[in-house]
Amino acid sequence: MQVSNKPSPMAKIWHIVSMIPEGKVYSYGKVADLAGLPGRARLVSKALRAAPPEMALPWHRVINSQGKISFAEHTPPFIEQMQSLRAEGIIVNRGRVKLSDYEWQPDIATLVLSMPY
DNA sequence: CAGGTGACCTTAA
DNA sequence: GTTAAGGCCACCT
Numbered sequence: 402m403q404v405s406n407k408p409s410p411m412a413k414i415w416h417i418v419s420m421i422p423e424g425k426v427y428s429y430g431k432v433a434d435l436a437g438l439p440g441r442a443r444l445v446s447k448a449l450r451a452a453p454p455e456m457a458l459p460w461h462r463v464i465n466s467q468g469k470i471s472f473a474e475h476t477p478p479f480i481e482q483m484q485s486l487r488a489e490g491i492i493v494n495r496g497r498v499k500l501s502d503y504e505w506q507p508d509i510a511t512l513v514l515s516m517p518y
Numbered sequence: 519c520a521g522g523t524g525a526c527c528t529t530a531a
Numbered sequence: 532g533t534t535a536a537g538g539c540c541a542c543c544t
Contacts, residue, residue: 410541428526428527429525429526429527430526430527433526440527440539440540441526441539441540441541442526442527442539442540443523443524443525443526443527443539443540443541443542444526444540444541444542445525445526446524446525446526447524447525447541447542449525450525460525463525464525465525465526465527466526466527466528467527470525471524471525471526472525473525478525479525482525520544521543521544522542522543522544523541523542523543523544524540524541524542526538526539526540527537527538527539528536528537528538528539529535529536529537529538530534530535530536530537531533531534531535531536
């Protein structure tokens, strides 16, 4: 039986992002995939914009599929994201991180158990 | 309803 | 290794 009403796509995205561990990064597209929303990477960026600040979502750990920060260089949000990543020990060069070193490898079992839906 | 936009992605050169 | 073009989809005028 269905226990709860359908979770909004945004709520699923927030949940996945909240599971990215400190010191790791993940791409918009893969967040969308794990949230059950394949092909909707752009919705992830919208969800991050809409997230209430008080939920302290680790939005800075979400980057694009090439390992780059998606804000334009030298803009305030770009600089903020780069500093947040470095504060966790992540090496950032020219706005880019090495995915082979820092990409999150999600554990599916843990993920499923964490899902409230 | 049509057209524009974006914290994207994949492919091809 | 890079960049550019086309594709994509939800959302907003």
